[in-house]
Amino acid sequence: MRLTRPMLAVAGAAGVLALAGCGTGNSDAAAKVPTAATGSLESLAAKVKCKPDMQIDSDEVRQAICKTTAGKFVLVTFSTDRGQREWINDAKDYGGFYLVGRKWVTVGEDKVVKSLQHTLGGDEEIGTNHSAHSSHSG
Incomplete structure (x- = not known):
């Protein structure tokens, strides 16, 4: 090592x-890649020109589904950094592509996340790939 x-x-x-x-x-x-955007769920959605379809609206987490010309994605904002990191760590077990900024995350296909990064900034993180764990009979 x-x-x-x-x-x-x-x-x-x-x-x-x-x-x-x-x-x-x-x-x-x-x-x-610009500096990571900050702001409310609505302001982040406005930056990427989507009208958020709210799914969760609580004090700790706000989550919406968005659709842009790049594709469909989930936009999530958090009240704390710790809450965000815990959510990401749990979500990444399910795979997927994540664009991570300060107290916000987008989740979608790789091409969508990369497209959003040009507007929102942030860092891409990739979830666990479980395809190697699938069993094949032969």
Whole structure:
């Protein structure tokens, strides 16, 4: 395991250089992701031009289904960072693609999440892939 730490440090340094515009090639891709958006569920939905269909509206969690030209996705906002992380950790057990910002998450197909990232910013996280666990008779 000790051999991987220096490699991680080099990869991290390369990432910082690319984000700072000192790298070549990848700096254009990094520049296209804006700073993560903040705000209410309604303001985030407005940024991506969707009318949210509310599913859950509580003090801790607000969840809506949205549809844009990119596709259909779920938009969730949270009252606390801890609540958000717990929700993501549980949800990722079911697979899927997640775009994560400060106190909000979108869930949808990979192409939809990547499309939303150009407007909302945030970091993509990927849920557990259970396809390797399926049994095949043969």
